[in-house]
Amino acid sequence: MQLDTPTLFACLTVAGFAGSAILLLFYRFWPVKSLAGSRSLALWAAGLFLAGCGTLLIGLRGTIPDGLSIIGANFLIILAIGLRRAGLAVLLGLRGHLWVFAIVATGWLVMCLFPPFLDSFLFRVNYVQSCLILGGLWMAAMVFFENTDKLHSARLLGMTILVECAAFAWFMLNQNLLQFPTFLSAFPEGFMTVYLVVLLFSTVMTIVLPPSMLVEKSRELSREENARNDVTGLSTRGAFCDDAQAWIRENRENGSGYSLILFDLDELKTVGEKYSPAMSDALLQLFARILKDTVGETAVAGHIGKNEFAVFLPETDHERTRLTAQSLCRQFGLGCEEASAGKLMISVSVGFVTASAVTRLGRVMETAERGLEKAGRQGKAQIVAVDLTTSGSARNSAWKPAFTTQHKNAA
Template sequence: MVFDTPTLFLCVTIAGYAGSAILFAFQKVWKSRSRACSQSLVLWSAGLFVTGNGSVLIGLRGTIPDEFSIILANALIVLGTGLRRGGFAAFLGRPRFLGGYAAIALLWIALCFYPPFMNSFISRVNFMQACLIGSCLWVIWMAFRQNPENLKSAKLLGVTNIIECTAYVWFVIHQNILLFPTFLSVFQQDFMTAYLVTILASIIMTMVLPACMVIERASHRFKEEALKDPLTGLSNRRAVLNEAEDWIRSLSERASEVSYTLVLFDLDDIAAIKKRFGPEMNDSVLQLFGRVLAEEFKPPAMIGRIEGETFIAVLPDTNKEISFLTVQKTSRKFTNTFQDASNGKFGVSVCAGLVTATSDSPVERVMEAAYKGVSSAKRKGRGQIVAMDLAANGSLKQTLATGEFASLRRKAA
């Protein structure tokens, strides 16, 4: 096959139709797609199909009336481009501006009924290429500035549009310098070959990247779900421990050890609540404590739910006294909030064990010690907090503890 401009133009047209069919089929078979992803794929597919129809009409220029090969063809390309860009915007949850592209298409049609514009090939070229360049710039902006998930496939789409935009600029520059009188005269030029090769490559990437973005987003969400507690939305045990271990590894270049505190919270009498009021109330209590924990412990603190009614907080660069006071405040806030929510009919308290250690102490070892602190607190009664230090030799020393029911007092200091 000889890759002259007619052949390349045919390849661009076929690629548009093929991309439309592939993305539509992918939208049907990919079961893990979200609503946004489904809408995005449908818009991308429709955009490629509409653009392909426009390309067919342009390819028939000289054999069919100009009303079809010029006016309708370019209007379809504007609409198809708008649908594709709108598909990307829908994927990112941004405004699609489909009405704006429809308005541009109507403006194009209106201008074509103005003889000075219709008879000027350079005017028509500049109008269309300006629309395409503006569209590419919008995609580039979204890919690099409005991509909160930092998806690599979305950034690659941005790079693709940079290349595509360069091709449009290349075409405009040549046309405005050489001032070709008709499309057919441009079609025979060598620079048109490079232009069509670039557009073909862009369309091929457009066939692949929307599906890649959907798959990458699903992969990210699967990873997030694997590291999250589904009931409270907090991190799960593995996520918190991994994050804490990463923090400790990041301290390897420091000359001195850094202290940190690990806290385990255990809700009192949660089994009795479940038995008396059912699993829904049990879940509500756990969710409430999760919200209180998130409100009181801000980053760089690492919080999560271990299992059942047990929650964890890892506090980097925090001493024992500050950690103890924060745990008291958190426990008291939860107890008071729950009492208010139940109009004082019943209450739930929290026992906690916290261990302060240096960064050379493994997180798993510190957590084992914190479990001992929780057990000690529960033996003392409801709403108790026990704080301990973990020595370098692995021994534990209890250093702070609440008085009886201290975390249950509303006005405790």
């Protein structure tokens, strides 16, 4: 196939129609459907379809009336960029603002009522290409500055759109310098070949990337759902460690410290067997609610095992950590007693570690787990504390009774 402007223009036209059909087929067979995804792909497909119609009418210039090949074609192309922008906005959770492009397209129709404007190829090129450039820059700004989900495919789309904007600017620059009287006179020129090649590339990319964004967003939502425990809504073990490790990486150089508290709800299995699994789930939810209400926004709370919870406390010393652990145990004990009218006496075993940010989280987690095991061996309802030096070795170990409805004087 010869790489000439008529061939490239034909490919560009076909790409618009084919892209529209591909996006609709993708959504038809994509198993994870959503309202935002449906609207986004529908708008993007409509934009590609209108762009295909516009390029088809331009390709027929000289054989059909100018009202269609000039006025109608560019009207559709301006609306097409608006539909693409609206489709992107919906997927990013932003407003479509399609009315802006409707006004710009209407402005094009109004300008074409004036013969000096309609008869000037230069004026028409500057109007349409400026609209396309500004619309593209608006889209690029959205994906670079308002992409709250940090979608990699959206960033790639933004770079593709910037390349497309560069092609529009290239065409407009050449027309302003060379000032061809008509589109047909400019069509065989070398700069037009470059222009069409870039547009064809960007069109193909804008067919591939919107579905990629939808797939990436679906995977991100699935990952977030898997990062939460189904019963308590707290972070699972992996997500908890990721969040804690992120803070440690950021503060490793400034000498900050942190504490890690592990909780084990004593004899929760017995409660489930004696009453019902729903009762044990209710106790888990009660403890999770107390954690959320108590530890503060800077802390990280997680449900890391069947009966185990963890709290990561940034910049918290030994004494404050101990008081936090006792307060949580006290609130849970009283909450159980109140909810069951005094029938349930549930205690909590605790192991906690205070360490420097240079100490590996894995080392701290292992030490806290040993403290938790020691609390269980000492009769449960105990708080066992271990301090670690900057080198990661255990410095001291101590234990205190945790609050329990069975030992209210420990509060």
